[in-house]
Amino acid sequence: MPLLAQAQRIVAVDFEDWGLSGPSTQGLSRTLMRNGSPVETRTVPNPHGHAGEAILSAAVSLECDLLVKGAYTQSRLLQLIFGGATSHILANTTVPVLMGH
Numbered sequence: 001m002p003l004l005a006q007a008q009r010i011v012a013v014d015f016e017d018w019g020l021s022g023p024s025t026q027g028l029s030r031t032l033m034r035n036g037s038p039v040e041t042r043t044v045p046n047p048h049g050h051a052g053e054a055i056l057s058a059a060v061s062l063e064c065d066l067l068v069k070g071a072y073t074q075s076r077l078l079q080l081i082f083g084g085a086t087s088h089i090l091a092n093t094t095v096p097v098l099m100g101h
Contacts, residue, residue: 052088
């Protein structure tokens with residue numbers, strides 16, 4: 001939170017047709033707003049179907065200078081077999097990334 005408290009702009013991104021379990025984008029936004037952070041919520045289309053590509057594309061289009069993301073939400077075995085957003089982002093990002101697990 002101390003890092004986010006210094007931000008001039010925070011965009012919480014939700015992707016259409018992604019039914020992942022976990023905290024909602026709206027819940028995240030409410031928590032950040034309660035702590036005084038300037039947050040906006042965006043829902044963007046997922047034209048590719050690949051999570052990592054969609055996240056990086058959104059970060060670039062929103063002109064982000066830091067991407068904050070949860071890491072490894074799938075099991076290690078699923079990551080190994082199918083790949084995943086975290087691996088893709090680590091291998092292809094052009095934006096600094098802060099990940100939490």
